[in-house]
Amino acid sequence: MTTASATPAPTLGLADSSVPVAINHGPPYTIAIDPGHGGPIETGAVATDSDGNLWLEKDLNLDVALRVRALLTGAGYNVVMLRTTDSTITNFDPNDFSGSVMRESQARVDEANAAQADALVAIHFNGWIDDSLSGNEAYCDPNRSFAANSCQLASLIQQSLVSDIRADGYAVNDLGVKNDAEVNGNQDDPHSWMLGTNADFSPSVMPGTIVETLFLSNPDELAFIRRPEALDVIAAAYAKGIESYFAWLTGGQ
């Protein structure tokens, strides 16, 4: 196994009383990986590179997730993929996008819960209408009972991605670990479906993070991503961050 060189305290100003929840079994540990989005309607971010090629976030998420699965499986982890093809796992109604996203998220959370996963990692790439925005960020929900775990998981993956992307030659902006409530900004549903608690929704019951890996909408970051070796660098950084989390949780072996 590899481990990151640093294990900093959780960010977001968590209360001093927020202590990690110990894991109650030995290895192998089970990781639920959510390759964000999927299918013809739920594409996620969309970008066009300088040669006119179209890049869809859903495809990159799945490509990286499959590489992370291979790395973690090789390191002795159980991996549960919440999708393995270019599709959603529920029927998507184009006339009810937000309702469809909620139902799809519930189905994915239900799978992670049924698998009794020890951690949930949602893999995304970012995108925004302002193409000057750049950087890497990770989210955790500071209000869950296992927030210390979730935010450490987020922090370790974030640091691993930032350091490995920089080592690969791109001086990525470290946007840090953010509050999950910032994901959708909806006052009625203040947290994302995957990590938070929301009305009429059965939440995930394990520590989790959503990671936004660079901005497809930023020309410099898309130029980094489109190189053939980039997705291996990104996947290895995810796997290293996840392994560092379990090393931290179990005493550093």
Ligand SMILES: [Zn+2]
């Ligand atoms: Zn996304």
